[in-house]
Amino acid sequence: MGTSAIACEGLCKRFGKATALGGLDLAVPEGAVYGLLGPNGAGKTTAVRVLATLLRPDSGHARVAGFDVARQAAQVRARIGLAGQNAAVDEILSGRQNLVMFGRLYHLPIGAARRRADELLAQFALTEAAGEPVRQYSGGMRRRLDLAASFIVAPRVLFLDEPTAGLDPHGRNEVWQTIRTLAGGGTTVLLTTQYLDEADQLADAIAVIAAGRVVAEGTPGDLKSLAGGDRIDVVLRDAGDLVPAARLLQARFRADVRLDNDSRELSVPVTGRLATLTEIIRSLQDENITAEDITVRRPTLDEAFLYLTGQQPPSSGTAAPAPASPSSLPR
């Protein structure tokens, strides 16, 4: 115990004047599925590229599977798998040919490479399409093949850089399922994503990064609590009541009320759940404002993200219903 599969301290990387990593610290325990969450340009991909020995950091240290990424790159490479933002497989070759080729490059004897390819094709539900050229595969199938290729030697640490970028919801579910299976086998997974629901679905722990540094770290639950406790959402019957009701509640609770015109919804951060709920209902009744629906809920990861990075989440994915374009209250 106490060993980290991935440990880095003060990683810095600049490209010209742009800072991609501004002192990144991470400690990912053995066997964890760790989410690196941040918007485009936050440094997620650069972090993965440094940890996967593709890029040398300007300063700082990183150890992966116990080896230094800069000085012991060969040892690190023998113990990692990498699936980048594109499905990095050969489109002209068949799925099986791809896996046999990658197996050979991991120096498996030809017989073992073939057996391993067939095992992986079965494990990733690609046996039927094994002989087809990859360019005929769907997006989800390509990603699964890509994951299979990164899993040939059952790596100690698997890097997945936005593994579902560009996939439709069906393809994304397929890939999520595959990642859960891989993680179940004890491999440490470092996953980058800009989809909040993806981190929520897959990761045991999340680091939110912005400008190449960790701005918050914890379980998905911890991060939601950081966003400022529970919220009460009120859906009004009349869109015209939205602004008066928001002003009323803002004055009443001295809280930052957010409103959404499309769904006629107000969102109020609260501390005492039931007491606040009854007060909201009473205040609205006093002003003859009719509420259609009232819900008490934990904050979403979107709200945590907004709070932590001070910017809009770039995308909330498709699986989790995110609040649609919340705007600040006009004053």
Added chain:
Amino acid sequence: MTLTPAPPGTLHSRLAWAITDAWVITCRDLAHWARQPGAVIANTLLFPILIVLMFGYLLGGAMTVPGGGDYRDFLMPGMFAMTMVFGIGATLAAVSADAARGITDRFRSMPMATSAVIAGRAAADMLNSAAALAVLTGCGLMVGWHPHRGATRAVAALALLLLLRFAFVWTGIYLGLTYYRNPEAVTAARTLEFPVGFLGNPFVAISTMPAWLSAIAQWNPLSSTVSAARQLFGDPTGSHPSWITDHAVLMAVAWPLLLIAVFFPLSLHRYRHLSR
């Protein structure tokens, strides 16, 4: 289940490891040919044949070779060399496509010998070009061209052509790894292949060119290889006495070696530092 391969320790086993890796990469290209025979036939075989027929018969009637000789005999060594030039584009396209799609990064993240990916690429391209040269030779024999000075000199001429191609392999790998983010640059490089040919002696004799152009054309590395091949095959050379033409065989060795000395280390450096 752990299949983690142990990186080799001794120099000898490192070399064996690197050769295995390079061979797997070469086999990948051979498998491409088997998967897409049509594309290979069209790109590497039909295109040069088409140009031989076009220049040999369509335009060839209007061509006279200074110093005498048949234009098709003059043309064939030029076409061999142009086929080597067209190889730059093929190398460039393959290398930049792999880099752009992340395949090169996957290779770089694997426990492979650093040199293996580009060495495998070079071997595959050399095999491809050797095959193209063989087909074009057959095509030449069918239009009445043949070597006049014996098999040894003919083989030496073909070896010089492949040496030029080997230099262009490294040029193509360097350009591919440098400009893979920019598809326009890749296309531009491919369209520049023809001007490179016309700024040399493959199609017309240098002595027919204005002075400023002939100065460029005779110092074009391609021209040295073409002149050397013409001399070794015993084909008309389109007489243009100058130091560089008189030392064509020497320059046909020197130019490619110079290009290799420049682009081989650059390619290796680019590969190692691919991520910007």
